[in-house]
Amino acid sequence: MPALRLCCAENRHIPAVLDPVLASSSGGPLLEASAIGSLTRNLMPLCRLVTPDLVELAILAGSRPAVDDCEILRQGQGLLATGSQIVLAKGGHATGPRSTEILLRSGQEPISFDAPRLAGSMRGTGCMLACAIAAHLANGRSLEHAVGQAKQFVFAKL
Known part of the structure; x- marks a missing residue:
């Protein structure tokens, strides 16, 4: 992590997107507790956007996984309080008829990005979303545009 932190610190002009994948698909941890x-103190504040799913958000916030939007907002605000610039809470693994991502920024109202939830168990969609957002940001798009376009892209690919 020190090398990644140094790279981000030396290149603040690049809008780094961090998808904090904390466990493998089989459930094994990828980062020691x-x-x-x-991660939250030293790396996340250097990134333009952090994109945890609901389980990762709970771990990073030191909580149980959120069961409603109020808890998601509370946990996301907690990450902002630790220095993260912007948090996109990914709801792809939640339940319900809609898949909703919530964009959180200090001092601003949350913005939701919504799509119908598709049936089936899918892997890699959060990583694909984070990469698509990073590509749009690298091309000079606004954050809201980047997230919206990336969400549409991932939905179309599924």
Whole structure:
């Protein structure tokens, strides 16, 4: 993590997007629990956008997974309070008829990006979404445009 932190610190002009994948698809941890604090304090504040899913958001916030939007907002605000610039809480693994991502920024109203939830178990969609957002940001798009276009792109690919 120190090398990544240095790279982000030296290139603040690049809108880094961090998808904090904390566990493998099989459930095995990819980051030791003792490193979570370092991630939230030392790396996430250097990134333009952090894109946790609901389980990752809960782990980073030191909570249980959110069961409603109020809890998602509370956990996301907690990450903003630790120094994260912007948080996109990804709701792809939630339940219900809609898949909703919530964009959180300090001092601003949350923005929701919504699409119909597709049937089936899917893997890699959160990573694809984060990469598509990063591509749009690298091309000079606004954050809201980047998230909206990326959400449409991922939905179309599914």
